[in-house]
Amino acid sequence: MRWLLQIDRRYIYIVVAVAIISAHLLRDKVHFPIYASKPVRGVHDAIEKLGRGDVVLASLDFDPASAPELDPMARAVLRHCFSKGLRVIGMTHWPSGIGLAEQIITETVREFDDVVVAYRIFERRKEARAEIERLRSLEGVTLGAEVARWPAATVNAGRARIDGGAKPELTWSLGLREAVATIGTGAPKLAKLGKRRWAVLVQIARKPTLTYGEDYCFLGQRAGAGILIITMGQSLYAAFPVDNAGNSTRAMPMLQDVRSLSDIDYLICLASGNTGETWVAYGSERYHFPMGIGCTAVIAPDLYPFYQAGQITGIIGGIKGAWEYEALIGIPGSATEAVPAQTAAHLLVIVLVLLCNVGYFLAGRGRAVAS
Amino acid sequence: MDRARATCWRVVAGALALWCGAVAAAQDAAVPSTPTAEPARAAVPVPERVWIEDTPNDDGRKLTVRWLGADGEDADGVEVYVELATKPDGPWLPAAGPLPARGAWFRDLRSEYGPFTPSGTEAGHAVVVEPLSLDPIAPHRLLELAMMPPGDPRRVLGEREVEAILGKGALAKVREIIAAHGVKERAGIAGHVEGRILEEVSYFVLERPWYARLVLRAPGRARRIVAAEAPLAPQQNLFNLRKLNNFVFMVLLSAVVLIMIRRARRNPDLYLRRIPGLDAVDEALGRATEMGKPVLFVHGLNPMDSPSTIAAVNILGEVAKKVARYDSQLLVTCADPIVLAVSQETVKEAYTHAGRPDAYRADDVFLAASEQFAYVAAVDGIMMRKKPAANFYVGYFYAESLLLAETGAASGAIQIAATDSFTQLPFFVTTCDYTLMGEELYAASAYLSRDPLLLGSLKGQDWGKAVIIVVLLLGTILASFDIGWFDALVQTY
Amino acid sequence: MLLKRTIPVAIAFVVGLWFAIQYYVPTSFSERSLTWASNWAKILLGFAYILGLYSLVHVHWQKIRRGQPGYGYSLLVYVGLVGTLVLGLSGEVQTLVDIATGKAHHFADFQAYSTHDKPIPNFSSGFDWVYNYVFYPASATMFSILAFFIASAAYRTFRARTIEAAFLLIAAIIVMFGRVPIAAAVHRAIPDVADWIMANPNMAVKRAILIGISLGTIATSLRIIFGIERAYLGGD
């Protein structure tokens, strides 16, 4: 059994790679029960409680390296915010995260318009065009009333918002990928709603739903961490005289009534470092706003004390947290896709650990230690 | 065309101003500022006393308006509005409200008042108001108004309003401030200049005493207006009483540490428990010398002003002295240029101190890379190519910890880690031969150098821990028996 | 001696003492001093990057000059460095050229190197290209190597050699299993046990370590402020 202990680590690497890649390729074949943990619900419920037009500050403090864990989380939270009609201010503390944060925000915003792309793609197909035409002929019913009759689950999945009866305003938090997935075979439960959803896609394909400077903005990055937060608490305009694109923040419509941190309604910090703690110490403790933290799995244990003490409303920990969040808002994303591979990897590591202990005891403890 | 529009504006503005003035005058005439009741309708209750006080613990931007009474059963449904003015007769600016007249408002002020929040019935009600946030006179509004071109009708209207509140020539004064900062037109004014202007304008707005009054209203009942006793200018406070416990803790702990250091000067023989990781330093360096291979010292990622990095540099000094004595090669990798410069200085000094200034080579202390994972790639490469006999990971580490330590383990080096990064400790503990955890990082330079002064400060730290343990146990016991005052000692605001 | 030792120690003393006390002083001057100092620290970092640049360039230059084996790789450092600098600062150079040729207003306001309406990198901003196709994948790849290392580290070191090691092993297995979606299907209590470990023993340890670290930090800071520890000042 000695060989079991002295195995070349490269064999372990191969096993890990094979397990993860194959689980990932087979991910459509497995479905897992969803169990949303309390800390994740804490963030979700806090955002759910906000009303239309409330301001959420999203501090996307991570760089490309930790993007696989935090990117799905950021998108899920942003989708949730935008679909609830919240105004989102984006920023980052990390110089190496500027490009990424900006990209995530813009792409999530685009998703609300991305149905345009989906529309165009589908229009090229003969049968799709026929379907569109058929749906268009249904337009006798005003869309607002049509959507209002949807079962709650659909509204939850699609987040259709109706303002007043006369002028239905809809946003749809599905991107091209998700739209295609759901309209096709996608999530089994939603599949039969496909046609109706398609009708809405077609309806709203004509105008952009979110406007920069009114519904969202991206302030970019300033150095200073805690000090920057204190400055933001005193005046947002002083901390960020201009946004990432060089526009004056003071002139931005959505920031007219957001002068300092005291004016925001929720802060979501998605951090791969310790910026979450910095936000607690310098931000919410001083300027009193509720906040939640999403973080890489490794940081999550660090944050439990803050959660326990009620300083943060919740924690989204790692890819599993992101998966739970995606489940809560009913929009599957890349975290949901990653779960099978995750599970395989976990089980593999557990098996490896058990195996090495078996080897250790069978080889005789004393001799193994000596080696 | 433009003139016509301007005239239009003026007419509208004039009408608006007249109407506003008339309404205000009518209101004020109907209800004089002393409390009187209208006989026709049941009136709302009147507070016994209304006064303004300076909000403590702030930088002079806030005032607190307090009042007593008017919260009995007859106050049900009554809403309170707080208004501010710079003159006893207005114009009045809405500053807070609506607030329910019933209920103790003071408890919400804990965040401002901290541990010295008045409590009990005598505390009454209070609300914090910020003159700088009031609408027409908020500094950024003043700035905007002052920089509008002279012909703009909105400016004329705004100017009248502002001068009514802040006094004649207020806007001219604002313009003076702006001009003093070398700004001529609104377009293209840079953020930092604007920040400085706004700050001065804020002082100009704040420098006067403020009058306050309460307006109490309820549907179907007569309105009451009660003026506060005396005007008050907000003051900057010199000490933040909310941080009192923090301050006391700092002073006590500093005193203990400094006293212990003094005592150590007189009595240098202090007992120190064994720290295996530090005892292993000599072993590791000895091995490196024997094998003729270098010793690698890897800094964490934090910049120089982080305490972990400061501690790391102190340890580097001690390690470098030993290396110089053993006559082996020391490689130091950094990710931050200031840490690099300081490390170079430290190592140079250590070599000089050990009598081997010739052995110091500036290129051995180098910036491996400036970004987290580029740093990992570079350091991993060094470990695989130079095969150092001993690796030291000292400072604050992030995700790179395991990438470094596992490669180091594969390269067969003795590994000693020292970090206060809680999240990365598990990885160092499992992959390194020795790990200094948390506080041990800060104790290391004292342990290695055996300098009595540094050892004294360790003794001070131990006293701090003893006190904290006692307080924790006592606090838990008292809290379990519902005795809350003790808990309040460590309350943070 | 005065210039080389006393003044630096005095600077550390004055600056350190003031910023320890500044926290308790809420006046606007005190708050502003904090903003100043942190800005100054940033500016110093900016200057220090020149030292860093020199260090890296010099180390690799030595390799190339001496023709050490593998000096070709050092040339690649230059390729990456110069390429990124040229692309990143091309706008700045352009501005300088424009000023020189009289096309631009003197010291025109800077353009941020990326704008929000350019979510997809395009070649007009080559810096984005480097970020997206070199910097990003390289960082992500280096980071993801952890997936392999963590498995091999677990395999090599999680052996129940001692009772402490057994504790470590068991806690790790429980938490690892608790984080898998099927754990709840196996037994509902497993995720709860994992959460309990995270929320109780783990949190307690974290608190204790944090308290210990703060005492260490305070003692180290005091030693710096009072000039007892001055390894950073070097010799003479």
Add this chain to the structure above:
Amino acid sequence: MDTQAQGDTTTTRGDRIFYVVLTLLFVGLSAWSLSGETGHRFTAPDGTVSWLPVGRGPAWETLGVLVAAGLTLALYSFLYKDNPFFKAAEHIYVGVGLGYSLVIAWFQYIKAELYFPLVKYWVRDGVQGQPDYLLIVPLVLGLFLLARFIRPLQWLSRWSFAFIIGFGSGVAIPNIIHANVLQQMQSSMAAIEFGNVWLAANALCALLGVVSVLVYFYFSVEHKGAIGVVSKIGIWFLMISFGASFGYTVMGRMALFVGRVQWLIEEWLRIPLSS
């Protein structure tokens, strides 16, 4: 640097096979992905699969994907052993990383914080506003840092070090007391509710953990007798906590690799995986 620097310079036959396979893999798969049709695959509700062609991006984008895929494979090859591919990727990455830091440092630190508020107004009176003269202090301190290049003036940089280290030390003390001492103590001093055995046990467990680990960190007392026992318990707590944190982290680290695999398959090989 020493001459035996390049480590394992010997290349075995196995290594050579590995290099060739890696090169062929990259070239072959790239060629395959470039030659194939691009687009998205859909499965309609009735189960028929269709292919929607989507044009390839501009040439620089394709080139970018190839560069990124090459870098990714080269860096992964480190798992086999240190090799020329990894060395090349590592050195490029180090250069690009420093270049990135320098560009950011110029824009964020020097240009935004120093050049704009001070120098710009100083040299030009055409621009609005006045220089922030206070910034002369960091300018001087920064130049002192650069004095390290001039041997006789090297000591000047210590003034800058002293400022930074003094600033860091000073700021750390009260903030750390706030976040790490008072807040942690506050939440540790929870009341033990004797009514609820489970909660009481939890609270006691947490308290025992905090106290025993603190005792473990005692430096000036010998760990014998009662102290020894408590510090032993402290070690157990530490080990449980480390195990738990380790286990908790595995997830995230695997996600990173899944992310990379996802990218390689979809962006480089252009195999549509989404249904």
